[in-house]
Amino acid sequence: MDRNTLIGLVLIFGILAGSFYMMKPSEQELKQEQLLQDSLKRAKEGLPPLSSDSLSATKKTETIDTAALTAQPFGTAKLGEEQVITIENELIKAQISSRGGRVKSVELKQETNFDGTPLILFDGDANKFGFLFKANGENINTNDLNFTPQGGNISVTGETAQSISFRLNYSENQYLEYTYSLKGNDYNLGLGVKAVGIQNLMDIKASTIALNWETSLLQKERNIKSERERSSIFYREASGSVDHLSETSDDKESIDEKLTWIAFKQHFFSSVLSSKQPFSNSELEVTFSNNDKIVKHYRANADLEFSSQKDNHYAFDFYFGPNQYKILKAHGDSFEKIIKMGWGPMGWINKYITVPIFDVLDGLHVGYGLIILILTLFLKGILFPLTYKSYQSMAKMRVLKPQIDEIKEKVGEDNPMLLQQETMKLYKQAGVNPLGGCLPLLLQMPFTLAFFFFFPNLFELRGESFLWIKDLSTYDDPITFPAIFGVDHISLMCVLMTLTTLLTTWYNNATSGAANNQMKYIGYIMPLIFFFVLNSFPAGLNYYYFLSAVFTFLTQFIIRQFIDDDKILAKIEDNKKNPKAAKKSSFQQKMEEMMRQQQAAQQKKNN
Numbered sequence: 001m002d003r004n005t006l007i008g009l010v011l012i013f014g015i016l017a018g019s020f021y022m023m024k025p026s027e028q029e030l031k032q033e034q035l036l037q038d039s040l041k042r043a044k045e046g047l048p049p050l051s052s053d054s055l056s057a058t059k060k061t062e063t064i065d066t067a068a069l070t071a072q073p074f075g076t077a078k079l080g081e082e083q084v085i086t087i088e089n090e091l092i093k094a095q096i097s098s099r100g101g102r103v104k105s106v107e108l109k110q111e112t113n114f115d116g117t118p119l120i121l122f123d124g125d126a127n128k129f130g131f132l133f134k135a136n137g138e139n140i141n142t143n144d145l146n147f148t149p150q151g152g153n154i155s156v157t158g159e160t161a162q163s164i165s166f167r168l169n170y171s172e173n174q175y176l177e178y179t180y181s182l183k184g185n186d187y188n189l190g191l192g193v194k195a196v197g198i199q200n201l202m203d204i205k206a207s208t209i210a211l212n213w214e215t216s217l218l219q220k221e222r223n224i225k226s227e228r229e230r231s232s233i234f235y236r237e238a239s240g241s242v243d244h245l246s247e248t249s250d251d252k253e254s255i256d257e258k259l260t261w262i263a264f265k266q267h268f269f270s271s272v273l274s275s276k277q278p279f280s281n282s283e284l285e286v287t288f289s290n291n292d293k294i295v296k297h298y299r300a301n302a303d304l305e306f307s308s309q310k311d312n313h314y315a316f317d318f319y320f321g322p323n324q325y326k327i328l329k330a331h332g333d334s335f336e337k338i339i340k341m342g343w344g345p346m347g348w349i350n351k352y353i354t355v356p357i358f359d360v361l362d363g364l365h366v367g368y369g370l371i372i373l374i375l376t377l378f379l380k381g382i383l384f385p386l387t388y389k390s391y392q393s394m395a396k397m398r399v400l401k402p403q404i405d406e407i408k409e410k411v412g413e414d415n416p417m418l419l420q421q422e423t424m425k426l427y428k429q430a431g432v433n434p435l436g437g438c439l440p441l442l443l444q445m446p447f448t449l450a451f452f453f454f455f456p457n458l459f460e461l462r463g464e465s466f467l468w469i470k471d472l473s474t475y476d477d478p479i480t481f482p483a484i485f486g487v488d489h490i491s492l493m494c495v496l497m498t499l500t501t502l503l504t505t506w507y508n509n510a511t512s513g514a515a516n517n518q519m520k521y522i523g524y525i526m527p528l529i530f531f532f533v534l535n536s537f538p539a540g541l542n543y544y545y546f547l548s549a550v551f552t553f554l555t556q557f558i559i560r561q562f563i564d565d566d567k568i569l570a571k572i573e574d575n576k577k578n579p580k581a582a583k584k585s586s587f588q589q590k591m592e593e594m595m596r597q598q599q600a601a602q603q604k605k606n607n
Contacts, residue, residue: 073135073136073138073140073170073201074135074140074145074168074169074170076169077145077146077147077168077169078144078145078146079146080098080146082097082098082099082146083097083098083149084096084097084098084104085098085149085151085152085153085154085164085166086153086154086155087153087154087155087162087164087180087182087189088109088154088155088156088182089155089156089157089182089183089184089185089186090109090110090157090184090185091108091109091110091185091186091187091321092106092107092108092109092182092187092189092320092321093106093107093109094106094107094180094182094189094320096149096164096166096180098146098147098148098149098166099125099143099144099145099146099147100128100129100130100142100143100144100145100147101142101147101166101168101178102127102128102129102130102143103127103129103180103189103318104123104124104125104127105120105121105122105123105124105127106120106121106122106271106320107119107120107121108121108269108320108321108322111269111322112463113219113220113221114220114221114222114463114471114474119220119269120218121217121218121269121271121320122215122216122217122218122271123218124216126214126215126216127214127215127216128143128212128213128214128215129143129212129213129214130142130143130144130211130212131176131195131209131210131211131212132209132210132211132212133198133202133206133209133210134202134203134206135170135198135201135202136201141212142168142176143212145168146168147166147167147168147178148166148167148168148169149164149165149166150164150165150166150167151164151165152164154182156182156183156184157184157185158184158185159183159184160183160184161181161182161183161184162181162182162183163179163180163181163182163190164179164180165177165178165179165180166178166179166180170197170198170201171197173196173197174196174197174198174200174201175194175196175197175198176193176194176195176196176198177193177194177196178191178192178193179191179192179193179194187319187320187321187322187327188317188318188319188320188331189317189318189320190315190316190317190318191315191316191317191318192313192314192315192316193313193314193315193316194311194312194313195209195306195311195312195313195314196311197311198311198312199306199307199308199309199310199311199312202306202308203308204308205308206306206308207305207306207308208280208281208303208304208305208306209303209304209306209312210301210302210303210304211279211300211301211302211303211304212299212300212301213262213273213299213300213301214297214298214299214300215264215271215297215298216289216294216296216297216298217231217264217266217271217294217295217296217298218293218294218295219292219293219294219295220266220267220268220269220295221267221268221473221474222471222474223474223475223536224292224295225536226267226456226474226536226537227266227267227295228247228288228295228296229247229248230247230266230267230340230456230457231247231265231266231267231286231295231296232244232245232246232247232251232265232286232296233245233262233263233264233265233284233285233286233298233300234262234263234265234270234337234338235255235259235261235262235263235282235284236259236260236261236333236334236337237255237257237258237259237260238257238258238259238260238278239257240334242334242337242338244265245284245285245286246286249288250286250287250288251285251286252283252284252285252286253283253284253285254281254282254283255281255282255283255284256281258278258279258280259278259279259280259282259302260274260275260278260279260333261273261274261275261333261335262279262282262284262300262302263335263338264298264300265323265338266295266323267323267457268322268323268459268462268473269321269322269323270319270320270321270322270323270338271318271319271320272318272319272335272338273300273316273317273318274316274317274319274333275304275314275315275316275317276314276315276316277304277305277314277315279302279303279304280302280303280304280305281302281303282300282301282302282303283299283300283301283302284299284300285298285299285300286298286299319331319335322459323338323339323457323459324459324460325339325355325459326355326359339457340453340457341450341453341454341457342449342450342452342453342454344446345446345450346446346449346450346452346453347450347453349446349447349450350450350453350454354375354450354451354454357375357378358371358375358458358460361374361375362460367464367466368460368461368464368466368472368540369466369467369472369543372540372543372544372547373547375544376544376547376548376551377551379447380548380551380555383444383447384555386443386444387444387555387559388559391556391559391560391563392563392568393432393433395563395568396432396568396572397432398511399568399569399572400426400427400432400572403426404423404426407419407422407423407426410422432572448548451541451544451545452541455538455540455541455544456473456537456538456541458473458540459473461473461538461540466539466543468492469493469539469543471539472538472539472540472543473538473539473540474538474539475489475491475494475535475536475537475538475539475542476491476492476493476539477489477490477491478490478492479492487532487535487536489535489536490535491534491535491536491537491539491542493539493542493543493546494531494534494535494537494542495531496542496546497531497534497542497543497545497546497549498527498528498530498531500546500549500550500553501527501530501545501549502524502527502528503549503553504549504552504553504556505523505524505527506524507553507556507557508523508556509523511556511560
C-alpha cells in the first residue's frame with residue numbers, strides 16, 4: 001500500500017468518525033424519541049398519548065427551585081409520592097389514591113371476569129376525578145395534586161360504617177377535603193367534599209366550579225363486541241327522565257338540563273356518580289377503544305353551583321356494582337332504567353310480568369335452565385287461548401281452500417277485482433275472518449320480542465351453566481373454526497332453535513292450506529336468517545326460543561287432534577244457508593268499502 005492510499009484511508013475514517021460525532025443525537029432528542037415510543041405504546045394499549053409538555057415537565061422538575069414551586073398556589077401538593085389507601089367491605093374493594101384523592105381502582109369481590117380472574121371495574125392513572133378552577137389566576141386541576149390521607153386502610157362488615165379523609169391544603173384555613181365513607185354489605189361509596197376558604201382564592205364573580213370524571217372500563221365478558229354494544233353513558237335529568245348516549249358508536253352530547261346522576265354503564269356492571277347538588281352544563285362523551293381489553297372510554301364534565309361568599313359543601317355517592325334489576329330498583333333514583341327492557345309494550349311486559357315471575361322462580365333456588373323452562377311454560381299457558389283461536393281460524397281457512405280454488409278457476413286470475421269480490425262474498429257467507437289466524441299471533445309478538453331484550457340483559461344468567469353451556473349470558477360454541485366474515489363459531493343451542501323452528505314451519509304448512517308457495521318459502525328462509533343473527537347472542541335467549549318453538553310445535557300437534565275439519569265445514573255450510581247468522585267482521589266491512597271505492601273509481605275512469 002503506497003503512502004497516498006494510506007493517507008486517503010485515514011482521511012475517510014476521520015470523516016466518518018467526525019460525521020458520527022456531529023450527527024450524534026442530543027440528550028433532549030433522545031428523550032423526545034423515548035417520549036414518542038412511549039406514546040406509541042400507550043396508543044396500542046388504548047391510552048391517550050403523552051403530551052409534548054411531558055418532557056418539558058420532566059426537565060422542569062429536574063431544575064426547578066423548590067422554593068419557587070411552593071410559592072405557587074397548592075405548590076407543595078405538586079411534590080410528594082403517591083399513597084394508596086384501601087377501603088373495603090364484603091362486596092367492593094376500592095383503592096383511593098392520594099394523587100387527586102380519587103378512586104383509583106374498584107374490585108367487585110363476589111364477581112369474576114369471564115376467565116375467572118378478579119373483576120376490576122377500572123384501574124390505573126387513566127381514571128380521573130377532580131375539580132377544575134382558577135386560584136389566584138392559575139389553572140388548578142385537583143386530579144394532578146397530592147392529597148394527604150388522614151388515616152389508613154379500612155375494612156367494614158355488617159352494619160358498621162367507617163370513613164377516611166384526604167386533604168389538599170393551600171393554607172391552614174384554606175383547603176379541599178374529600179371524605180370517603182363505606183358501610184358493610186353495600187355497593188355504595190359515599191364522598192363528601194368540603195371546600196373551605198377556596199372561595200377566597202377564586203374570582204369573586206365565579207358562580208360555578210367544574211367537575212371532571214373520566215375512566216376506561218375494562219373487558220369483563222367473553223364477547224367484547226356484544227359488551228361494547230351494550231355499554232354507554234346513561235344519565236337522569238332532574239325532571240326524572242333517563243336517557244343515554246349511543247351504544248353502538250362514538251358519541252358526544254352537551255346537555256342543558258340539570259342532571260342528578262351520571263352512569264358509566266357496561267353490559268353487566270356500572271359506575272354511577274350521583275349528587276345532591278345537580279350537575280349543570282354537562283358534556284358527556286363515550287368513545288370506542290382500539291385496545292382489546294378496554295370496552296370504552298368515558299368522559300363527563302359538568303358544573304356545580306359555587307358560592308363566592310361562604311364555604312362550599314358537596315355530597316356525592318358512587319355506585320360500583322352489577323346491573324341487576326332488583327338491586328338497582330331497590331337503590332331508587334330510577335337506577336333500574338340503566339337496564340334496557342325494551343320500548344312500549346315490550347318494556348311493560350318485562351317490567352310488570354316477566355321480572356316479577358322470574359323473581360318468584362329465582363326464589364325457588366333451582367337451576368336457571370329449569371327457571372327458563374318454567375317461565376316459558378307459564379307464558380305459553382297464558383297465551384294459549386289466543387293460540388287456540390288462531391288455529392281455529394286457520395282451520396276454517398283450510399277447509400275453505402277447495403271452494404276458493406273453485407272461485408279462482410271460475411273467475412280466473414285476469415280479473416283480480418272480481419276474484420276479490422267473490423272471495424270476500426264467500427268469507428261473508430261462511431262467517432270467516434281471513435285475518436282471524438294472524439291477529440292472535442300478532443298479539444303474541446310483543447311477548448316474543450320482549451325476551452329479545454330481557455335475556456341478553458339478565459345479570460342472573462351471568463356465569464350460570466346448563467347442560468353443555470358454560471355461561472347462559474353469552475353464546476355457546478362447541479364448534480369453532482378460523483373466522484369467516486367475522487364468524488368463528490357455531491352455537492349448538494342456536495342450531496337446535498333453528499331446526500325446531502323449521503320443523504314447526506313445515507308442520508304448519510303441511511296442515512294448513514292457507515299459505516301459498518311464496519309464503520312457504522319465506523317461512524323457511526326466516527329461521528335461517530335468524531340463525532346468523534342469533535348465533536352470537538346469549539345461549540339463554542336461544543334456549544328460550546328453542547323451548548318456545550318446541551312448545552309451539554306440540555301445541556299445534558295437540559290442537560290439530562281436537563279440531564274436526566268436517567264439523568267446521570258443516571258449520572260453515574250452515575252459515576252460508578243462513579247469512580244473517582254470520583256476523584260481519586270489521587275487516588270484511590273495510591274490505592267491502594274498499595272494493596266499492598275501487599269500483600266507483602274504475603267506472604269514473606271508464607266514463
